[in-house]
Amino acid sequence: MQTLLQQEFRSRYNHDFDRLFFAPARVNLIGEHIDYNGGLVMPCAITHGTYLAIKRTEEPVLKFSSLNFPEDTFEIPIQNSYTKNKDYWVNYPLGVVDYFTQKGLEPGGMEFLFYGNIPNGAGLSSSASIEVVTAYAIKTLYNVSYGTTQIALLSQEVENNFVGVNCGIMDQFSIAMGKANHALVLDCETLEFNYIPFQLKDHTLLVLNTNKQRTLAASKYNERRATCEAALKIFNQKGSFSSLCTIPEDFFENHKEMLTPEMQQRVKHVIYENQRVHQSAQALKQNNIIEFGQLMNASHESLMNDYEVTGLELDTIYLESIAFSGVVGCRMTGAGFGGCAIALVENNRVEDYKTHISNQYFNKIGYAPTIYEVSIGGGVQEIIL
Structure with missing residues (x-):
């Protein structure tokens, strides 16, 4: 995967990326349609997900491309605020940039290349995966002192307020907080959670x-x-x-x-x-x-x-x-x-x-x-x- 992204990043941007990040997809193992009724959910992160190769630049432009949507590339000048770009996939990472901008970070020019091995529109939360990996990458590049719970909450806020989808917290939380060979038992109201071992030997x-x-x-x-x-x-x-x-x-x-x-x-x-x-x-x-x-x-x-x-x-x-x-x-x-x-x-x-x-x-x-x-x-x- 790293080699593929290196080749594709060079092809698009004529140089190498600086950092590489990954956010998983998630499945809800059990506890369906009860989160909005005060119940518990049991999601887990899976090893499929979204990769993000990223580089900071001196140019005052945000450049977005994705191997999953090769026909859609975007160059957006650095602004004081950003608005939703019709219904394109770029709204998920752009909303995250806007969130940090509104919080006073003023992120500069960046080049993004995404690749996800999650089926779009299948209910495995590809959108939340993009949001979380973008938020985590920006907070890392700019040394923002956000923990993973904050990453999940800001990603939910982006989906609610920038993208315009009234989702709950389960997707972003399980993607940010997932643990190998464990499920999460999560109260979506209080964000109290426990890790439960999930061993699949046989x-x-x-x-x-x-x-x-x-x-x-x-x-x-x-x-x-x-x-x-x-x-x-x-x-x-x-x-x-x-x-x-x-x-x-x-x-x-x-x-x-x-x-x-x-x-x-x-x-x-x-x-x-x-x-x-x-x-x-x-x-x-x-x-x-x-x-x-x-x-x-x-x-x-x-x-x-x-x-x-x-x-x-x-x-x-x-x-x-x-x-x-x-x-x-x-x-x-x-x-x-x-x-x-x-x-x-x-x-x-x-x-x-x-x-x-x-x-x-x-x-x-x-x-x-x-x-x-x-x-x-x-x-x-x-x-x-």
């Missing part, structure tokens, strides 16, 4: 991209969130709960008739999914991959039947996976309605599984999924040359 973690763009994810997300907020107001006629995930199981079971049938389904997922995160943490602490796999399956079943955010493509991967000997767990990851699933597969069955799932998916959907073998890696870092 199993392989696979990411399966449905290759379906998540066309419904945003609108359905808003619908689900509004339904959950309405349900909380109804339950607070009988109690005083700060979020759905603070409601005890027995309270829900004894008072669920207050809700419409659809609300009952949504709240059932929220309460029991939050429990599954706690149960998953205990299973991984005991290195019980089989129990963790069963909790993954239960999570997908709930997302499919109660929260209804999966869709034909994700359900095909799930149903074909759990029917295959050697798969210990499978579930959608991310917002749903396309994007990716993850599967835990016995090492000696991985190649047969890839063939099986590719064939079955193609037969039912009409095109193939893309399958990645991933490892659980560390967070944002500089690659020492």
